[in-house]
Amino acid sequence: MSVQEYLEKHLLSRKIEEAVNAAVRAKAPDPVLFIAGHMRRAAPAVITRVRARQILDGHGAPAVEVELHTNKAVHRASAAGAGAPEGAAADAAGDSGRRKILARAVADAVRVINDKVSEALVGMDPQQQAQIDQAIMDLDKARHKAELGANAMLAVSIAACKAGAAEKEVPLYKHIADLVGKSATTIPVPAITVINGGKHAGNGLPIQEIMILPVGAKNFEEAMQMGSETYHHLKDIILEKYGAESCNIGDHGGFAPNISSISEGLDLVIAAIERAGYNGRIKLAIDVAATDFCVGKKYDLEFKSTKKSGQNFKTADDMIEIYSQLCSEYPLVSIEQPFDKDDWEHSKKLTTLELCQVAGDDLLMSDPERIKRAVNEYTCNALVLKVNQVGTVTEAIEVVKQAKDAHWGVMVSHRSGDTEDSFIADLAVGAAAGQIKAGAPCRGECLTKYNQLLRIEEEIGSEGVYAGENWRTASTS
Secondary structure (H helix, E strand, O other): OOHHHHHHHOOHHHHHHHHHHHHHHHOOOOHHHHHHHHHHHHOOOOEEEEEEEEEEOOOOOEEEEEEEEEOOOEEEEEEOOOOOOOOHHHHHHHHHHHHHHHHHHHHHHHHHHHHHHHHHHOOOOOOOHHHHHHHHHHOOOOHHHOOOOHHHHHHHHHHHHHHHHHHHOOOHHHHHHHHHOOOOOEEOEEEEEEEEOHHHOOOOOOOOEEEEEOOOOOOHHHHHHHHHHHHHHHHHHHHHHHOHHHHOEOOOOOEOOOOOOHHHHHHHHHHHHHHHOOOOOOEEEEEOOHHHHEEOOEEEOOOOOOOOOOOOEEEHHHHHHHHHHHHHHOOEEEEEOOOOOOOHHHHHHHHHOOOOEEEEOOOOOOOHHHHHHHHHHOOOOEEEEOHHHHOOHHHHHHHHHHHHHOOOEEEEEOOOOOOOOOHHHHHHHHOOOEEEEEEOOOOHHHHHHHHHHHHHHHHHHHHOEEOHHHOOOOOOO
16 A cells, blocks of 8 residues: 555545644644644544453552553553452451452452453443443442442443543543533542541440541641641640550551540540641541441440440440530531441431431442432431442442432542542542542552642632532532
């Protein structure tokens, strides 16, 4: 084939002429660079292959990483596992066996992605997120994404979302906002972990996390400064009161002092806020993770103790009294998972008291049907969105819409032992969630989310609005 025949076959002469004319109209200072970009945009992006591998998450456990190739670039995403394997087989296997079961599950997911998922997505336009996600979902009809695994599906979906944003030449949060159908100007309030307990720390504190919300900050940058300063003042206070051995950290990076009382933990945080000079500008939140210490229909607040007093085995009504007292004594504005995952009755009782935000985690599992029930029964008034429970970006957007239609708060959340992928930061902005929970200001997999939000706020500039006091009612426009 001659050069002239090649040019005619691919209509290159016309395309090059169009690119040159565009460069002239734009008065491009570097015409070669401009023409190259123009030609690149003229060719539509298509997915050429999807490759997966096993990596390690923040706990050193197996996780899935995906590289989605288009004819123009490669886009990488990763997702933390759905948690430790459960069931009779996992129980019989013990801790070492559970790790092997998880490793096998990730290896299986990698194999399926490299074969079935890649084949299903080749040739698709990365801008068509809903179509891509549907193709992924069509490969796994099992309940709770049991065949592929929701985390594996999510990694592919996120990689496609990043590819779609790149093809549109817009930031990821802006692309997500377009998928939502709204603008992207709301920067979320961070729910910063400062104390860990529950199954995430070796102390006697029954609840999983104590968090701070810098609602009084003027922007996200100041919010992170306030959070970081308070965190370090808390370390000094714990050191002074309990000694160096109590400055160890838990799974989410929060300190794990040797305490067993919720009030004692909140007192420490209040003292740190006051020492930092932010009294009145920072609110408190707790993640109870009550399912972890629910025994029958009661709650064992000494479930980690080898010397039980017998005085801390509480009924659900007792727990409501405890929460009510905490809300009256502290600036406590949010309680996450206050009861067992199937205790709809008492979650509703607490919610109807309207003492604070009652956020559903295990209760909802980011499941549309459970959310629908909770909305109808007024069982809680906020969604804790863990995207790897949902499976795809499209499904995550839908449950956010579902929660917002009910006038709920939305807290986009990381997972314990997350990866360094910062996608949830862009999701929180793109979906105008108003709240983001990404752990303490000290671990790499946590800081990658917070640092991405700092970049986003800088990029949005004066158009950006920090949710601040409107953290529960942040909305898109």
